[in-house]
Amino acid sequence: MTPLVTAAVLLAAVTHASWNAIAHRITDKLVGFTLIAGGGTVIGLAMVPFVPFPAAGAWPYLIGSAVIHVAYMQ
Numbered sequence: 001m002t003p004l005v006t007a008a009v010l011l012a013a014v015t016h017a018s019w020n021a022i023a024h025r026i027t028d029k030l031v032g033f034t035l036i037a038g039g040g041t042v043i044g045l046a047m048v049p050f051v052p053f054p055a056a057g058a059w060p061y062l063i064g065s066a067v068i069h070v071a072y073m074q
Helices: 003-025 029-050 056-073
Strands: none
Touching: 003 029
């Protein structure tokens, strides 16, 4: 792995562990889900200027993934 990929994987691991630590400390599940979803939204919006628009062939998978994720969170 290149150093950039290694750094990205380590950052993802730390971020995931942080979200889990936050989620387990918050007793109100609605507040916890809102904070985690809000954090993901902020990170996603910060990435928008640096990534290309998804290809047309990726949209069915993106939509399917979103539907599964929302159903899982219910």
